[in-house]
Amino acid sequence: MAKSIDYDVLSSSKNKELETNEKWGLAEESEYFANKVKLYRQDKLNADEFRRFRLQNGAYGSRLNSEFSMIRIKVPGGDITPTQLEKIASLSESFSIGSAHVSTRQNIQLHWVQLEDVSEVFRGLAEVGLTSREACGNTIRNVMCSHFAGVCPNEPFDATPYAKAIARFFLRNPICQNLPRKFKFNFSCCPEHGYVRIADVGLVPTIRDGVKGFRVYLGGGLGAASFIGHLLEEFTPESRLLSTSIATIRLYDRLGNRENLARNRMRYLVSEIGWEKFQGLLLKERILVEATISIPTRKSYDGFLNTGDLNNTSISSTSTKSKIKLPVINSNSADTPYTRWLNTNVVAQKQSGYYSVYITLGAGDITSSQLRILAECIREFSLEKKARNTPQQNFLIRYIKADQLPKVFQKLSGNGLGNPGANTIVSTVGCSGTTSCNLAITNSHRLAKEIQSKFLELNIDLDKDYVDSTIKISGCPNSCGQHEVATIGFYGGATRIGTSMVPIYTMLFAGSTGENGELGKAIMRVPAKKVMDVVLKIFEHFKKERKGDEKLNEWIYKISNGNGAGEIKNVDDMKKLLLPIIELPAFSAAPDFYKDYGTDSNFVAKTARGECAA
Amino acid sequence: MCCLNKPINRKKNDIKVVNKRVKAKPPSTPSLNLVCDIDTLRTLIKKNKVRVVDVRKRDEYLKGHIKTAVSLPLAELLSNDDPESIIKILNNLGISDDTLVVIYDDTFGALASRVAWSFKFIGHRNVALLEVTYDNWKKLGLEIERKSNKYSKVSHSVDIDYSIFADAEYIENAQNDKNKIIIDSRERLNFLTEHIPNSKNIPYTMLRSENSILRNPSELKRFMENRGIDLNNEIITYCGSVGTLSGLAFFALKTAGISNVKLYPKSFKEWKSLGKPKTEFKDATYWDLSAE
Ligand code: HEM
Numbered sequence: 001m002a003k004s005i006d007y008d009v010l011s012s013s014k015n016k017e018l019e020t021n022e023k024w025g026l027a028e029e030s031e032y033f034a035n036k037v038k039l040y041r042q043d044k045l046n047a048d049e050f051r052r053f054r055l056q057n058g059a060y061g062s063r064l065n066s067e068f069s070m071i072r073i074k075v076p077g078g079d080i081t082p083t084q085l086e087k088i089a090s091l092s093e094s095f096s097i098g099s100a101h102v103s104t105r106q107n108i109q110l111h112w113v114q115l116e117d118v119s120e121v122f123r124g125l126a127e128v129g130l131t132s133r134e135a136c137g138n139t140i141r142n143v144m145c146s147h148f149a150g151v152c153p154n155e156p157f158d159a160t161p162y163a164k165a166i167a168r169f170f171l172r173n174p175i176c177q178n179l180p181r182k183f184k185f186n187f188s189c190c191p192e193h194g195y196v197r198i199a200d201v202g203l204v205p206t207i208r209d210g211v212k213g214f215r216v217y218l219g220g221g222l223g224a225a226s227f228i229g230h231l232l233e234e235f236t237p238e239s240r241l242l243s244t245s246i247a248t249i250r251l252y253d254r255l256g257n258r259e260n261l262a263r264n265r266m267r268y269l270v271s272e273i274g275w276e277k278f279q280g281l282l283l284k285e286r287i288l289v290e291a292t293i294s295i296p297t298r299k300s301y302d303g304f305l306n307t308g309d310l311n312n313t314s315i316s317s318t319s320t321k322s323k324i325k326l327p328v329i330n331s332n333s334a335d336t337p338y339t340r341w342l343n344t345n346v347v348a349q350k351q352s353g354y355y356s357v358y359i360t361l362g363a364g365d366i367t368s369s370q371l372r373i374l375a376e377c378i379r380e381f382s383l384e385k386k387a388r389n390t391p392q393q394n395f396l397i398r399y400i401k402a403d404q405l406p407k408v409f410q411k412l413s414g415n416g417l418g419n420p421g422a423n424t425i426v427s428t429v430g431c432s433g434t435t436s437c438n439l440a441i442t443n444s445h446r447l448a449k450e451i452q453s454k455f456l457e458l459n460i461d462l463d464k465d466y467v468d469s470t471i472k473i474s475g476c477p478n479s480c481g482q483h484e485v486a487t488i489g490f491y492g493g494a495t496r497i498g499t500s501m502v503p504i505y506t507m508l509f510a511g512s513t514g515e516n517g518e519l520g521k522a523i524m525r526v527p528a529k530k531v532m533d534v535v536l537k538i539f540e541h542f543k544k545e546r547k548g549d550e551k552l553n554e555w556i557y558k559i560s561n562g563n564g565a566g567e568i569k570n571v572d573d574m575k576k577l578l579l580p581i582i583e584l585p586a587f588s589a590a591p592d593f594y595k596d597y598g599t600d601s602n603f604v605a606k607t608a609r610g611e612c613a614a
Numbered sequence: 615m616c617c618l619n620k621p622i623n624r625k626k627n628d629i630k631v632v633n634k635r636v637k638a639k640p641p642s643t644p645s646l647n648l649v650c651d652i653d654t655l656r657t658l659i660k661k662n663k664v665r666v667v668d669v670r671k672r673d674e675y676l677k678g679h680i681k682t683a684v685s686l687p688l689a690e691l692l693s694n695d696d697p698e699s700i701i702k703i704l705n706n707l708g709i710s711d712d713t714l715v716v717i718y719d720d721t722f723g724a725l726a727s728r729v730a731w732s733f734k735f736i737g738h739r740n741v742a743l744l745e746v747t748y749d750n751w752k753k754l755g756l757e758i759e760r761k762s763n764k765y766s767k768v769s770h771s772v773d774i775d776y777s778i779f780a781d782a783e784y785i786e787n788a789q790n791d792k793n794k795i796i797i798d799s800r801e802r803l804n805f806l807t808e809h810i811p812n813s814k815n816i817p818y819t820m821l822r823s824e825n826s827i828l829r830n831p832s833e834l835k836r837f838m839e840n841r842g843i844d845l846n847n848e849i850i851t852y853c854g855s856v857g858t859l860s861g862l863a864f865f866a867l868k869t870a871g872i873s874n875v876k877l878y879p880k881s882f883k884e885w886k887s888l889g890k891p892k893t894e895f896k897d898a899t900y901w902d903l904s905a906e
């Protein structure tokens with residue numbers, strides 16, 4: 001290999017430009033990538049080596065067409081500035097398809113970029129401090145942090161600086177450039193918000209005896225086989241966050257499975273050797289790490305921590321003791337577009353007088369011109385002059401004063417960004433599916449959008465019963481759409497009916513996120529073109545049978561545990577109810593039912609080698 | 615409809631005319647770069663040394679245009695796209711062999727490029743694109759006026775430059791020639807959907823910068839280098855219908871320093887109507903990614 005980019009533990013130079021986030025990107029990595037592409041094209045670099053390099057730098061091969069790439073831009077903690085959004089807008093226009101895609105792990109993805117242009121995108125990203133480095137491959141992936149961190153009324157402190165310090169510390173760090181497999185950190189703000197049980201390391205901020213710290217969950221993760229993370233210890237003080245993280249990574253690096261592609265995430269290691277044993281090894285490893293950690297290493301981490309706005313004093317943070325629900329503004333006036341939006345997309349912050357506003361996207365898609373509007377909105381209305389993207393594939397603009405809300409709505413809705421329903425089941429999630437992913441069997445992306453528009457048409461957002469429920473869809477069992485943590489989840493597959501292949505989804509019930517998150521249970525298989533009917537049928541029965549003001553997610557949870565109080569008591573009753581609906585007419589009578597969304601061709605399950613583990 | 619078939623048929627008999635190009639003219643007038651910057655144009659206008667051509671629709675021209683500009687809506691040129699008609703147009707606009715011509719539009723330079731290409735094609739040398747669109751010019755508060763300008767008729771010579779022209783037959787021969795690169799300048803999703811076999815995609819959206827219809831030459835050059843395109847390669851550009859987007863690509867590639875660039879003005883529309891083979895990519899539902 002030619003020159004490699006050195007990891008410099010000692011450089012914690014503060015590079016604070018006005019209105020800019022921390023700098024993650026390096027301009028020289030762009031040139032380096034361009035050169036590698038040339039070598040690869042000249043057959044001087046073999047395909048496997050090149051693929052590994054490409055993934056390390058954040059570019060996946062596009063679906064069944066290796067001339068093109070998907071670039072995954074990391075947004076640590078989801079925290080992004082207007083300048084960065086505008087840059088992504090113009091990069092997408094120039095080199096991608098004129099729109100960007102918000103992922104379920106706070107990344108922003110550009111699709112169908114020609115391989116030869118990838119370096120140009122990197123160059124542009126570095127200009128605004130962004131990077132896609134280690135967004136794919138066997139590395140520390142984007143570090144997530146709840147989009148409410150810093151404004152959540154139930155949080156003990158803002159976890160964002162910790163999430164960013166961890167991200168910064170491990171980016172380009174030699175200790176995690178070649179792990180057995182990818183590795184994910186998720187920080188939450190409070191027990192309710194966040195995806196802490198489905199990450200390799202999930203962290204819930206907490207305070208004990210006046211000391212900041214975390215409840216650390218290890219070994220969770222979604223995929224063809226999913227696991228819920230285990231609690232390491234009752235309390236991990238923030239002073240041990242770094243050593244705990246390093247110890248976990250070292251242990252995994254040493255013991256993780258490097259042979260079996262399908263079992264090399266840390267969760268398999270945990271389940272193979274057993275949690276108690278893993279826990280014991282880890283606590284020992286941590287002692288070792290703490291005894292040997294060098295002062296420069298420690299200092300560089302502390303430096304990263306302090307560059308984050310740890311004690312952001314310009315914004316007062318009033319910490320509340322008692323657990324309160326995030327209040328939404330309730331207006332009982334007629335359902336004008338504005339009040340509809342207000343009811344489901346505006347959330348009060350712990351800072352009194354300030355509100356956070358959701359931008360509901362369709363399966364995470366946003367055009368370049370919309371990104372520019374979003375940037376303007378942030379500059380004009382947000383006190384912190386930044387926004388966060390969310391695992392629900394939306395954006396959240398925070399620190400907006402109440403009297404500005406009508407203006408914000410006007411600006412957003414004039415540009416297709418004012419859809420309501422963000423905190424309801426209307427805000428469906430869909431992975432990229434057959435629109436770009438090599439492993440996809442179905443067009444999960446389009447299905448998510450279809451369901452969302454149908455729900456908007458039916459005014460589902462107006463109905464409080466659907467608040468906090470979710471629909472999440474993956475195009476295959478790999479779970480990038482996080483279907484296992486949805487109220488109603490779906491993952492794509494293929495089956496034969498008669499002599500025809502049909503796109504089909506496995507439906508799951510009662511998954512959830514947060515510290516008490518649970519995985520959904522598979523219920524039954526539903527042909528793609530019947531998913532909508534099935535969902536509506538479930539709604540119909542929910543309305544008939546739920547007790548009191550029970551919400552959909554609560555009702556579904558009861559059914560999936562066999563505790564239904566009405567005609568439908570359990571999953572079997574539910575299946576019986578739905579079986580007649582999923583029956584397909586004969587192919588000759590209705591060929592459309594046998595096709596997937598977004599195509600006129602007959603369905604075939606075509607996949608190529610996945611690059612998830614490369 | 616344009617009728618570029620005519621020059622093709624005359625091609626063989628016209629060799630004399632073509633050869634005339636070899637005899638370089640004495641540099642009596644200063645020459646223009648392919649892209650004319652704002653300051654240069656303003657100076658030329660002040661000195662009365664340039665013919666500015668506005669290729670937007672007539673009614674937009676009438677609402678206001680760059681000082682001294684004449685109107686030549688793209689549609690007018692396209693409906694008279696044979697050499698004799700183009701010469702007539704030049705004559706009527708008062709453009710003689712030595713006149714410096716700067717063309718602008720309000721469509722990121724694509725319409726201006728197509729007109730400029732036609733002027734070059736029939737042998738007008740000193741033609742450039744204005745670096746900004748009319749909208750930008752106006753936003754910068756630069757000189758505009760409403761009066762319609764007319765200049766006395768002149769007589770331009772004909773010196774057709776086939777070296778910048780390609781037709782379907784030419785493309786077919788180029789498809790399997792390693793030294794010739796066919797460039798599709800439509801947007802990515804259109805390209806993925808269908809394109810001329812063996813063509814490569816350089817979407818027109820890659821070519822512009824925030825403030826200019828074309829990026830600076832060093833950037834454009836780097837894009838070509840990234841793609842392994844050598845400055846000595848021959849490149850043929852095409853787009854969806856009448857050669858506007860690919861006209862812009864034509865000028866971009868020239869700017870990048872590639873000397874041998876050709877335009878297929880009838881582009882993919884004609885290619886399809888002739889029933890020629892296309893490459894289609896149906897294995898992904900990429901259109902569903904668009905947020906519109
Ligand atoms: C066997 C291969 C793969 C597996 C097992 C896999 C699994 C996963 C899982 C479990 C998640 C995240 C859920 C979470 O932890 O929150 C995820 C995220 C994601 N994956 Fe994959 N994936 C694979 C390959 C791919 C490929 C080939 C693509 C497309 C090029 C892709 C696109 C995504 C996207 C868009 C996300 C969203 C989250 C992010 O920002 O990281 N995945 N993947």
Ligand code: SF4
Nearest residue numbers: 431437440475476480
């Ligand atoms: S869940 Fe499957 S189809 Fe969806 S992005 Fe992941 S690998 Fe691709």
